[in-house]
Every structure is written in C-alpha cells, then in structure tokens.
Amino acid sequence: DTAVSQTPKYLVTQMGNDKSIKCEQNLGHDTMYWYKQDSKKFLKIMFSYNNKELIINETVPNRFSPKSPDKAHLNLHINSLELGDSAVYFCASSQGGGSADTQYFGPGTRLTVL
Amino acid sequence: AQSVTQPDIHITVSEGASLELRCNYSYGATPYLFWYVQSPGQGLQLLLKYFSGDTLVQGIKGFEAEFKRSQSSFNLRKPSVHWSDAAEYFCAVGEPGGSQGNLIFGKGTKLSVKP
Structure with a gap:
C-alpha cells in the first residue's frame, strides 16, 4: 500500500483556472506538508498542517490554500493559476511536526499551466 | 540566513566506482x-540523517555521510x-530541536551511472 499518495499525477490546465491536488497518507502521521519543486529542481516548503492547524506558511501567494478535512488528508487548492505555478508539487507527512521527524514524500504532481 | 549548497549539479561515475x-x-x-534521494x-526518500554524536552516519542502500563541523559539510559517500x-x-538542513x-x-x- 502506498504510504503517501497524490492525485492527479499530472495536471495540465489554462491560466486563470482553479485546480486542486489531493494528498492522502495512511501512516497515521500527525503532520502533513506541501512542497513546490521548480524547473531547476529547487525544492521549497509551502505549508504544513499539524492536527488541522497550519504551523508553517512561507511566502506563498494567497492563491494557494491548503485544506485538511482530516488528519490523513491535506489538499492543495490553487486559484487563478499563473504560468509561474508550473512545477512539481510534493506532499509529505511525518509523525510529529519537528525538524527531527522523518518526512515521507508522495510521488509528486506535475502541474503545467498553459 | 540558513542555506544549503550542493556545488555539483551533475556527476557521472562508472558502475562500481566510488x-x-x-x-x-x-x-x-x-x-x-x-x-x-x-x-x-x-x-523523495530519506537516505540518512544526522542529529548529534558519531559524525559518520550509515544510511540505507549502502550510503554513508560524514559530518565535519570545521568545514560545515555533510558529504554523502x-x-x-x-x-x-x-x-x-x-x-x-533542519533547525535543531525545532518544533517545525x-x-x-x-x-x-x-547522479548518472555509466555501465
């Protein structure tokens, strides 16, 4: 069974559209994260959720909003998509929310904005 | 500000080489x-991690890394x-003892591997 899964794997859409990426973890972890990996493979954290509470929010445009219906899910909603949003988005989870906790990553969602 | 530098963008080694x-x-x-990796x-999959103690850390898949404080380095081998x-x-890198x-x-x- 996949520990951290994301859907869809690929997403191609037009500028201005609104889209969502889903993430689920079956590890029983308390914390989930979203990362963005740009075209140069640079990986940067966007959000993390611990017990439905946002504990990290880097300088991410407010067009991006994480939604956590329960501890096992952290979905990423993106409004008014822009060309610069094209990237690979990774979901991850960890048992705790500390920096010592190993993060387990999903396979990624490649978003292409045309 | 905290930063991490990996000086080599692309490395090619022959299979069996170090x-x-x-x-x-x-x-x-x-x-x-x-x-x-x-x-x-x-x-991404975690290969290994270092928090404190022995500066040579063993990981999965036969990898190891050595922490050198004097050089601010953590090279993988x-x-x-x-x-x-x-x-x-x-x-x-992560903040030691950090809650986030x-x-x-x-x-x-x-890494590319030549046959």
Missing part, C-alpha cells in the same frame, strides 16, 4: 542534516555505485 556528493551548509549552529518520477543509484540527491519541520533543501546533484 561516489562522493558534496554538501555545505550555512547555519548559526549545527543543524539537523539529511540526505534524500529522488529517483526519476518518484518522490558510497564505496561502489550501482546503476540503480542513478537519481537526484538532495541535502537538507521546515527543511531547507539544496538544489540537488544529479
């Missing part, structure tokens, strides 16, 4: 240190590379 991937960090204190089309090791490798899992990643080193 490997060393470099990682340098800039941090006020000794951070938590991690190496992750990303195989093509896959997510493997004595004999296999073709399946071809992947992207990321070094990352905010990892800072380097830009990665792509």
Whole structure:
C-alpha cells in the first residue's frame, strides 16, 4: 500500500483556472506538508498542517490554500493559476511536526499551466 | 540566513566506482542534516540523517555521510555505485530541536551511472 499518495499525477490546465491536488497518507502521521519543486529542481516548503492547524506558511501567494478535512488528508487548492505555478508539487507527512521527524514524500504532481 | 549548497549539479561515475556528493551548509549552529534521494518520477526518500554524536552516519542502500563541523559539510559517500543509484540527491538542513519541520533543501546533484 502506498504510504503517501497524490492525485492527479499530472495536471495540465489554462491560466486563470482553479485546480486542486489531493494528498492522502495512511501512516497515521500527525503532520502533513506541501512542497513546490521548480524547473531547476529547487525544492521549497509551502505549508504544513499539524492536527488541522497550519504551523508553517512561507511566502506563498494567497492563491494557494491548503485544506485538511482530516488528519490523513491535506489538499492543495490553487486559484487563478499563473504560468509561474508550473512545477512539481510534493506532499509529505511525518509523525510529529519537528525538524527531527522523518518526512515521507508522495510521488509528486506535475502541474503545467498553459 | 540558513542555506544549503550542493556545488555539483551533475556527476557521472562508472558502475562500481566510488561516489562522493558534496554538501555545505550555512547555519548559526549545527543543524539537523539529511540526505534524500529522488529517483526519476518518484518522490523523495530519506537516505540518512544526522542529529548529534558519531559524525559518520550509515544510511540505507549502502550510503554513508560524514559530518565535519570545521568545514560545515555533510558529504554523502558510497564505496561502489550501482546503476540503480542513478537519481537526484538532495541535502537538507533542519533547525535543531525545532518544533517545525521546515527543511531547507539544496538544489540537488544529479547522479548518472555509466555501465
């Protein structure tokens, strides 16, 4: 069974559209994260959720909003998509929310904005 | 500001040869240190991590890394590379004792393996 899964794997859409990426973890972890990996493979954290509470929010445009219906899910909603949003988005989870906790990553969602 | 530098963008080694991937960090204190591997089309997988203690850390898949405080480095090594090791490798740092899992990643080193 996949520990951290994301859907869809690929997403191609037009500028201005609104889209969502889903993430689920079956590890029983308390914390989930979203990362963005740009075209140069640079990986940067966007959000993390611990017990439905946002504990990290880097300088991410407010067009991006994480939604956590329960501890096992952290979905990423993106409004008014822009060309610069094209990237690979990774979901991850960890048992705790500390920096010592190993993060387990999903396979990624490649978003292409045309 | 904290930062992680991986000086080599792309490295090619022959199968069976030894490997060393470099990682340098800039941090006020000794951070938590991690190496992750990303195989093509896959997510990241933790290879090993260092928090404190013995400066030589063993990881999965035959990898090891050595923390050198004087050089602010945490280089990844493997004595004999296999073709399946071809992947992207990321070094990352975390705040020691931090309550937030905010990892800072380097830009990665792509490893190619020649037969």
